[in-house]
Amino acid sequence: MTGQDDGMPGGHEEGRRERILGAALYLFTTSGFHATPTSQISREAGVSTGTLFHYFPDKQALIDGLYLSIKQEMIAEVQDEADPSLPTRVLLEQGFLRYIAWGRANPEKVRFLTQFHHSPNISEAVQTRAYEEFRWIQELFIRAIREGILSDHPVHYHQVMVAQILTGILELLGTDEGSASADAIIAAGIAKIFQ
Amino acid sequence: MTGQDDGMPGGHEEGRRERILGAALYLFTTSGFHATPTSQISREAGVSTGTLFHYFPDKQALIDGLYLSIKQEMIAEVQDEADPSLPTRVLLEQGFLRYIAWGRANPEKVRFLTQFHHSPNISEAVQTRAYEEFRWIQELFIRAIREGILSDHPVHYHQVMVAQILTGILELLGTDEGSASADAIIAAGIAKIFQ
Amino acid sequence: MTGQDDGMPGGHEEGRRERILGAALYLFTTSGFHATPTSQISREAGVSTGTLFHYFPDKQALIDGLYLSIKQEMIAEVQDEADPSLPTRVLLEQGFLRYIAWGRANPEKVRFLTQFHHSPNISEAVQTRAYEEFRWIQELFIRAIREGILSDHPVHYHQVMVAQILTGILELLGTDEGSASADAIIAAGIAKIFQ
């Protein structure tokens, strides 16, 4: 009954797992985790209820998997092609800009990450693991502080502030007003980071 | 059975409504809106299930009422005793500091506000109304931009950024590490606002 | 607080008990017994919830009392001024006509009686007692059968058929269509009774 996308050789038909994750992303950000029935996710994804539980043992595993996959995609995007030999400041700026670009291209994923950041809906184990994948940035921050590029405060201070400011920038770019001045907002926002 | 708060001379025994709001605040921030059964709220508040629905027609009205009351308390606290004849910059700084002080004294309320800001769990009507009560700050920002105290960007830009930075400061003050440097963090954070 | 109808000397202000019965009559016929909360009855009657339970020990006693009072009112109306020395046929016809007249004047009460006739909502004791008050008619029927005015069938047959036909007549008179021919309908209906 759902076999209409079979046999597509070389096709880029999304697999069932991807369709489920996509539907979950949309519905979780729109209505929240507990307010979204798994039945709605499977319907939206065009699969049966049984199939959802074939790919994810339970609802928790679904949101955890979604969180992890988005965070990993984001981190990969930010680090991509980063040349470690470049000056610290350039690496930082490139990272910020790549993040902003990714965020503008994936507003739904940003909303998801913002909404479920520090949320009791994501199991702690996953939250910890996602955090660890971030080492690269942390190292960069430490270097930047040592080199005087970032102000002399604990790394944690910069981690939090950078997250807050970049989130603010994306929120501003999301609302249409002043979309003309996007570049100005990005520049001003990033300037705040460097003090 | 209802007489336990009788006679307490000079007592400030909370009424049932307050106890319900208090329990809801704690549980909603800890577990989330949908993950918190109304039965748990009433139990925590020490009232019957019927009583909860006597004060709030439904669960939605409960979280809406909570959101509104906290936002109003916060706004009142920030504006309190503000002398309009003072220079704009002083008014702004005072406001930020008062907000931070309120936030440190009421970490649970801050978590609630952060968590349910832009959340589909708060009905739009209430979100709009809460926003309108904020006019005072908006006026102040407009004045500050005109006077060159805040950079020349749309008010909305400053609203968002101030919110993000103040939230970041409170998050940092909440975690114990570097609590010694609280003043330094506050100073650095506020400095970011003024560019 | 509700004392505004006090002291009316010679007034025909309805007492609280009557107001409660009136509200119950309206709401029970409109929505049904179980679908009508006692809180709605007291609100409609303009009394407090406590007052309702002051006059009626519980909801069951309320509908039982209502049923009994309406049935008694109806029976009294039908028997009123009946002169036992009149011929059986005249007595019968008078009774039918008096019932129809009462029914047209009290459509809500008719609906109530029709709706709760044989209903599990009226306690059996009350149903039995109401039935007993009807002896008078039963005697009349027995006489009529003996005199050949009603066909030679069990009394019960005539009791049921008379009830059905009179109810039918009232239903027809209730709907506007053919209101012009009210007398024709009544005549035809009563003719059916006498075969």
Next chain:
Amino acid sequence: MTGQDDGMPGGHEEGRRERILGAALYLFTTSGFHATPTSQISREAGVSTGTLFHYFPDKQALIDGLYLSIKQEMIAEVQDEADPSLPTRVLLEQGFLRYIAWGRANPEKVRFLTQFHHSPNISEAVQTRAYEEFRWIQELFIRAIREGILSDHPVHYHQVMVAQILTGILELLGTDEGSASADAIIAAGIAKIFQ
């Protein structure tokens, strides 16, 4: 666990939907709509609470479905094999007799129909739809009036009276007393219809 109705060759094991309708019929007529918990219906039907709501979206849909299915069954039974070329009077008499026969065979369904006729418990849409399925009888009545077989009154008059009289007959046949004279009662009752 669901295999209990497997393989039964020639078996007419009722499906879950039928079992639910059967239980609802019994309980609604016995205790009334609002007085019957859905939990009791599912228990009586031998299915889980979830299953009931799998077949009927809510309690209202259950009673509506029940009402419609019984009315349709009754109408089908009454019309069955009716030969339109027969004389009007014969068609009418056959219809009445078929209805009475169906009613004696299905006393519970008759009670249900009687009890929920004009009841606010059946949604208006369904009541209207059920009424429309009755066109056949209406046509027959019109013809009978034209042919002088029924007295010269509005069709509605005859519809109501026929319904009342047939209901009365079934009520009488239901009570044991005089069961010997069943045929006499039927004959006398039908005679009333034709005046």
Next chain:
DNA sequence: GATGAATGAGTCTTCATTCAT
């Protein structure tokens, strides 16, 4: 007598999850 806040058992309904096919 009158009030209405308080109670909590009981109701309808939802939904994550299972499992026979």
Next chain:
DNA sequence: AATGAATGAAGACTCATTCAT
């Protein structure tokens, strides 16, 4: 692997009734 009917525990909310004032 995929399906979707079936399950039943759990949740939001109602409402008859009580009782302190």
